[in-house]
Amino acid sequence: MAQRRSIIVLLALSGSLGAVSAPAQSYNTSPLRVAPHPRPVDASSPAVLVNVSKLPKTVEVSITAAITTLSMQPGVKSETFAYNGQVPGPTLDVREGDHVIVHFKNNLPEATTIHWHGIHLPFDSDGSPYHPIAPGATHDYEFTVHAGTAGTYWYHPHPDHRTGFAIGKGLYGGIIVRAADDPLPAMPDKLLILSDNRFLQDGAIDFPDAHSQHAIKDESNGREGPVLFVNGQVMPTISIRSGEVQRWRIVNASAGRIYRLSLTGHTLLQVGTDGGLFEKPIEMKDILLTTGERIELLVRGSDAPGAHSVLQNLGYDRYVPQTRPLDWDTTRDLLTLQTTSEAPVIPVAIPASLRKIIPLDTAKSTAVRTIVFSQGLINGKTMDMTRVDVSTTVGATEIWEIENVVGMDHPFHLHGFQFQVLDRDGVPEKYRAWKDMLNIPKHSSARIIVRYDDFPGKWMFHCHILDHEDHGMMGVLEVK
């Protein structure tokens, strides 16, 4: 890494957004820390896709995927795959009720798709492996953004066997769905897309030769890299005024890395997850963010003017001992939250209640599905696109029992339909939420409930460690 490393003395900071004041937390203060960038790189949200439609409630945008040479690390050029020449790709920023048309052009030398991760949409716009876009071909994705789905989503390729490679090369972007009636007051809104990558000396993105030791390790763990990015920047800075409250939408676009996020000196106030806001804000000391998952936080500039805090990734052991990285529990810095020298402002009031989430009724469930994750397999099988693993009908409500029988975490993702978590290891879920990602930790289980309210088709469910998915840890749900 080209960064200057130095010791930073963490200031004694404290801050809490809610009325409840949290005790000061202790942090792993290893002596080596990444310094704030000498000339701070702004972690400003990626550019937004330009809507060319003149029609009301219509968003019409163009995305081209192509090989692009970019500087991903300071001073080093890398050959990437990029959406509209940018990594991350430009953000799709829409409102509930909008009709979205995406004119997509594949200028890559290989087939690809765009999967609109978490969005409830027709099967033929899901961008799953059933609908590859050939090199040089174009495709229009079309969908309507449903009421009640305001939240943070993302888009990325989902071609057969190549998803990890394509995302690792740089193909990922954010989606913001804004509510018709947002319960949160107006405030600065930041999209923060987390990713990690690995590079060779010459700047090339490092994908090891098949069957090499490194490839075997990637296949086991999911490919990780030592360089951590926020919006494609290494250790960028967000400025905040003391007292100001910001809304941070955080996306995990990493292939295998599961983050345990904390903000030094702050209690985190989580207001939402994959499918939008919770019913009420929840205070958290740190938050686990599995692959593909999203969170929304409210961050208050509680530091003294001129002081700073650091968003960190604390260690988390998702691995089998045989392939666990030696530095798995090393705390890594992600970004600096720099409090400006301006005089403090009075924070906006955060509503105690955000929205009502009606629980799906377990009494209406017509089937219980058992999904067993073992290493690389779902119910003992690898994916076969000509096979249907779960067959159901539009309108059905079902419970899925997902069990992980091996010593490594596997994050579960279902296409097309948001679900609610009923319990984890038999412990009822404490708060209601709409989810499309759920980490299933090693040797644990969870139960979810889902209603297929429309959209017949063949929907993927899979482990979202991309190397596992690409090696067949995926199944097909057919809704007729």
Ligand SMILES: [Cu+2]
């Ligand atoms: Cu997995």
